[in-house]
Amino acid sequence: MFDAQIDAAYFALEKVGFDKMEVIVGETGWASHGDDNEAGATVKNAKTYNKNMRKRLLKRKGTPHRPKML
Numbered sequence: 662m663f664d665a666q667i668d669a670a671y672f673a674l675e676k677v678g679f680d681k682m683e684v685i686v687g688e689t690g691w692a693s694h695g696d697d698n699e700a701g702a703t704v705k706n707a708k709t710y711n712k713n714m715r716k717r718l719l720k721r722k723g724t725p726h727r728p729k730m731l
Contacts, residue, residue, distance in 0.1 A: 663689065663714070668726040683730065689714060 670684045691710035695702030723730040 663717070664724040668724045671724070671726050 667684055667686070674680075674682045674684070691707040692699070692702035693704045693707035721731055722728060
């Protein structure tokens with residue numbers, strides 16, 4: 662989902678003429694606590710998200726749309 666969101670930003674920028682603009686993510690994460698009706702907001706899910714995000718970043722690859730953009 663992370664790559665899809667970044668690529669969506671790239672496609673939107675390209676549509677308005679900014680073909681070379683770089684997208685920089687300043688913050689990402691998963692909620693570790695939420696309201697009672699937010700079943701996915703758990704410490705376990707937050708740990709899993711952050712672990713997988715670190716693994717993805719260590720690969721130093723771009724997105725499917727821009728694979729060479731790090």
